[in-house]
Amino acid sequence: MKTKLKIHKWPSKILRKKTKRVKEVDQVIKSILDQMYLLMKTADGVGLAANQAGLNMSLVVIEADGRIFKLVNPEITQREGAINFKEGCLSFPGIELDIKRSRKIKVNALDQEGKSLExxxxxxxxxxxxxxxxxxxxxxxxxxxxxxxxARIKHKLRRIKKSNSQTLES
Ligand SMILES: [Zn+2]
Structure with a gap:
């Protein structure tokens, strides 16, 4: 399967947008999730959100620890503990940041068939x-x-912004 989706990089405005909840999980949504998964794999990522692919929808795909998730309207309902991790992001190529997050979480979502999951x-x-x-x-x-x-990664952000505008011109 081919995908027309592409990864939107910083400072694309859609990355600052709170996405719309999906009302119904139909064949279109199912196909978008498959395309997002393909795009994520092609880009060698472990996760991708729909707005990173230019779509204003609450969808995410994740593949880590040997598990694959294609989720609709995911929400964190519980958090516990703390963990520090060096993270990267497909929308910020070449940047790694140490981020403090919760160690354990509970998430509610719908799967690709519209079934609810905890x-x-x-x-x-x-x-x-x-x-x-x-x-x-x-x-x-x-x-x-x-x-x-x-401030320490400012030069790297500038580089991403510059390579973006060059892509747009070409
Ligand atoms: Zn990211």
Whole structure:
């Protein structure tokens, strides 16, 4: 299967947008989730949110710890503990940031068939879920770091912005 979707990089406005909840899980949504999964795999990522693919919808795909998730309207319902992890992001190529997150979380979501799920996640999976659910709420990982951490990666952000505008011109 081919996909026309592409990854939107910082500072694309759609990354700052809280996405719309999906009302019905139909064949179109199912197909979008499959295309997002393909795009994520092609880009060698562990997670992708729909707004990173330019779509204003509450959808995320995740593959980590040997498990695959294609989820609709995911929401964190419980948090416990703390964990520090070095994270990357497909919308911020070349940037890695140490982010403090909850160690354990519970998530409610619908699966690709529209069935409701309650997931309990910890460690790496909990981190990836928090990163992706942040995306559909319009939050990027650079919003989670201190002013000083952000100042340190300023030159890298500038480089991403520059390569973006070159792509647009070509
Ligand atoms: Zn990301």
């Amino acid at each position: 997931l309990e996640l910890d460690g790496l999976l909990a981190v990836v879920f928090q990163h992706e659910i942040d995306h559909i709420n319009g939050i990027s990982f650079i919003d989670r770091v201190s002013f000083w951490q952000r």
